[in-house]
Amino acid sequence: MANLAATYGELGQYREAEPLKSSVLKERQKLLGDDHPATLLAMANLAVTYGHLGRYREAETLQISVLKERQKLLGDDHPATLLAMANLAATYGQLGRYREAEPLESSVLKERQKLLGDDHPATLLAMANLAVTYGQLGRYREAEPLQMSVLKERQKLLGDDHPDTLTAMANLAVTYGQLGRYREAEPLKVSVLKECQKLLGDDHPDTLRAMANLAATYGQLGRYREAEPLEISVLKERQKLLGDDHPATLLAMANLAVTYGELGRYREAEPLEISVLKERQKLLGDDHPATLLAMANLAVTYGELGRYREAEPLEISVLKERQKLLGDDHPATLLAMANLAVTYGELGRYREAEPLESSVLKERQKLLGDDHPDTLTAMANLAVTYGQLGRYREAEPLKVSVLKECQKLLGDDHPDTLRAMANLAVTYGQLGRYREAEPLEISVLKERQKLLGDDHPDTLRAMANLAATYGKLGRYREAEPLEVSVLKERQKLLGDDHPATLLAMANLAATALEVSVLKERRKLLGDDHPATLLAMANLAVTYGELGRHREAEPLESSVLKERQKLLGDDHPATLSAMANLAITFYRTSRHQEAENLQLQVVAKRRDVLGADHPDTLQAAEDLKATQDALDKDKDSERSVKRIFKLFSRLKFSPSKR
16 A cells, blocks of 8 residues: 555655555554654655645644654664654745754755765755755855755766756756846756656656746746746646645646736736635645745736735735745845835835835845846836936936846846836936937837737837837827827726826827826826826826916916925926926916926926936026016016106096096
8 A cells, every 4th residue: 555655656646645645654553653663654655745735734743743753763863864854844945934944954964964975865865955945045156056066966876867867957947047047047947848758748747847947937038928838738737636726736827827917918817816825825824935925926916907005015914924934135025125115116105115125226236146137126126216206317327237237147138128228218218318218219119029019018118108209309290109009009908097008098198088097097096196196287288288277277286286295396297397387377477476486497407407408408498488578577567657657747547448
């Protein structure tokens, strides 16, 4: 019975193995007693099967018993005791308790090196396990040399195509991915998958793991369309082999959902992520790293769907739990902090976002180095926040650095490189350097169309950015068809009430559309959100162009007050609001009120944007027009006074008719 159970285990048929192993354990307990070596072996085997079935808490209880009994019976350094220690450490890892796993694995490695030598298979397994735990703790640089040693020794000892050699190769490839060296990871993962398929068959758990790992690398390289069919295959096979609620099945579902998100198919991602979160909460508990990852992924999808208020509480929970479980400087904690900062940015709370992003950048530089993709993402996020805070000059050098590093590390056509290019173009636009922005935006649009397709959210964003630049350059005929396309695609993909759809509607800018945009943004984001205020400002500008100045003025006053409160007096968006209100005052002949505002706008824009920025020059021009009008008012007033003086001398006043 024990042999048949072992065979089922080797074939990955853990459900068939479990009842057999339970029977073996019960019989041995009855026949030999609880502390007999053969009983302990049966207990250890059943615990391993529980682990394969994702029942880690049941496995832990058994493994603690096995370890204690073997220490008592055989001593701390006996091979069987060390195996029990290694198994318990592996279960701690599955439960996300990496800090408890590490000292056990270090002990196992030291004892095996002493007892069996450096190149014994059991020593190499201990080294591999410790390396995996280092990876889980974010200590990728400590993991890499261990994994290289394991791979070399196994190739020498077992050959290139042995399952243990392939596992070593796969683990090293995962570490390369964690270190941002995706191009080094890919050929290793392709080799592992091919060998597993040849050796074990397409539906073996190790083959499916290899397929999932390769799909992850395709995702990291921005090749989402190549990742998707692999992930669908992995999910289907795991559902068939392990059931819908097995941790490995849930991981496959989560990975597919992430890929749907990267492909802009957020509505397909959401139900998968909700399922994963519910199952993990039930199976692993609320504070397990895998549960927190599911929560974080769902929050990101809510953000992409414009549901920032639903995303925020999830992200706060993830951050708090990861700080408690993994520490402040763990890569997963930093990712949670970065995600929360992005959500604060989307909610217009840029001042809350900035310190979080600064912390993430510093920690990632320390932990991963300046050129790691995650460090570059942190730098890019901080630069975007600087832009939102109107600190364009601080944003530019960061964005230039990010673009150069991404081109060097990932290539010109990687999604992260294109994002860096798009971000730099935005800053050029904010600095009034539209001609420098245009070629970057054209490149981004072409590459995204090629890589992601015409209807991907990132492609549409690139199209919208290029249209905005054409508008700034006065090339409205080139801008309009792009804006129409963006609006149609976003309505189809995201729905009429998504923030990105509303932005497209606002950019197209007919009055009826602008009224709709304002209503929807108020409903979705609240009255004081930056996007709501932009819609209000745009509608006011349109009212002004139509000569409906009395309708424009209260909107512009509200925008100015809210932006002063939200962004501060010298933020470029606040200054735009001030300039717009001044124009309305000018048009309604309230020249003195207009001048008071325009003097502030000119002075602040000089400080913030520079004397030669187009917005500064426009403000100076507007001020001159207002001052000319004031001079005319004074001349007119002086003329009226002279006429009244003349009439008073003549002893009569002008007739009243």
